[in-house]
Amino acid sequence: MTTLLTAQDISVSLSRTAPPVLAELTLEVAQGETLAVLGASGTGKTTLARTLAGLRHPDTGRVTFRGVDVRHLGARTHRALRCDLQMIFQDPYSSLDPRQTIGQALAEPLLARIQDSASRTLRIESILHALALPADTQARRPHEFSGGQRQRIAIARALVGEPALVIADEAVSALDASVQARVLNILLEQQRRTGLALVFISHDMAVVRHMAHRVIVLDKGHIVEDGPTEKVFTAPQAVATRRLLQAAA
Numbered sequence: 001m002t003t004l005l006t007a008q009d010i011s012v013s014l015s016r017t018a019p020p021v022l023a024e025l026t027l028e029v030a031q032g033e034t035l036a037v038l039g040a041s042g043t044g045k046t047t048l049a050r051t052l053a054g055l056r057h058p059d060t061g062r063v064t065f066r067g068v069d070v071r072h073l074g075a076r077t078h079r080a081l082r083c084d085l086q087m088i089f090q091d092p093y094s095s096l097d098p099r100q101t102i103g104q105a106l107a108e109p110l111l112a113r114i115q116d117s118a119s120r121t122l123r124i125e126s127i128l129h130a131l132a133l134p135a136d137t138q139a140r141r142p143h144e145f146s147g148g149q150r151q152r153i154a155i156a157r158a159l160v161g162e163p164a165l166v167i168a169d170e171a172v173s174a175l176d177a178s179v180q181a182r183v184l185n186i187l188l189e190q191q192r193r194t195g196l197a198l199v200f201i202s203h204d205m206a207v208v209r210h211m212a213h214r215v216i217v218l219d220k221g222h223i224v225e226d227g228p229t230e231k232v233f234t235a236p237q238a239v240a241t242r243r244l245l246q247a248a249a
C-alpha cells in the first residue's frame with residue numbers, strides 16, 4: 001500500500017513547565033486507510049491533528065505528505081498537493097471565512113483541478129445535496145447557517161475536491177444521528193471510489209469501530225496502543241485503552 005502521510009519522532013510542548021503533549025510520536029497513514037486516534041480529553045488528539053496537517057510545527061521531528069514536508073504545503077508550487085490534504089476541525093467557525101459565500105469557499109479547493117466554472121458549480125451542488133443542505137446554500141455566508149449546517153458545510157468543503165487524505169477532528173460529533181450517518185456514508189463511499197485516507201478522531205467508540213481499519217490510543221504524549229480495530233476492541237493491551245472502552249460500555 002502507498003504511504004501518504006508519515007510523522008517521524010514528532011514532539012510538541014505547549015508550555016515550558018508541563019510534560020510534552022506529544023513525545024516523539026511516529027506514525028504512517030496509507031492510501032485507502034482509516035486510522036482512528038483515541039485518547040481521553042486533553043491527551044493531544046487535536047494537537048496531533050493540527051501538527052499532521054502542517055498547521056502547527058513540531059518542536060522535533062518531521063511530517064511529510066506524499067514525501068513533502070507539510071510545512072512547505074503553503075508554497076504556491078504545492079497548491080495541488082495542499083488541496084489533496086484537508087482537515088475538518090472540531091469548531092467549524094475556524095475553517096470558514098465569514099466574508100466568503102459558501103459557493104466561493106467550496107470552489108477554492110476545486111480551482112486547481114476543475115478549470116470550467118460551470119463544472120465546479122455542478123460538483124459543489126452535488127456535495128451540498130449529498131449533505132442535505134438547502135439548494136440556495138452557495139449564495140449565502142457562514143453566519144446565515146446553524147452550527148450543524150456550518151459543520152456540514154465545512155465537511156463539504158473538505159470533501160468537494162476528492163482529496164487523498166482528510167484529517168477529521170470530531171467532525172461528526174455535534175451532528176444529529178441521521179446527518180451523522182449520511183456523512184459517514186459519504187466518507188466510506190469516497191474511500192471505496194477514490195482511495196481516500198482518513199485520520200479519524202472521535203470519542204464515539206461505535207463510530208470508530210464502524211469506520212476505522214486501525215486504531216491508535218494516545219496517553220501522556222505516547223502512542224500506547226496501535227493495532228487493527230477489531231483486535232484493539234476485543235483484546236486491548238494498554239490500560240488507557242481499557243479505560244476508554246469501559247467508559248463507553
Ligand SMILES: Nc1ncnc2c1ncn2[C@@H]1O[C@H](COP(=O)(O)OP(=O)(O)OP(=O)(O)O)[C@@H](O)[C@H]1O
Nearest residue numbers: 014015021039040041042043044045046047048090
Ligand atoms: N494553546 C494552548 N496552550 C497551552 N496548552 C494547551 C493549548 N492548547 C491545548 N493545550 C493543552 O494541550 C493538551 C492537549 O490538548 P488537545 O486539545 O490536543 O487535547 P485533545 O485530546 O484534543 O482533547 P479533547 O478530547 O478535549 O478535544 C491539553 O492538556 C491542553 O490543556
Ligand SMILES: [Mg+2]
Nearest residue numbers: 045046047090
Ligand atoms: Mg480535541
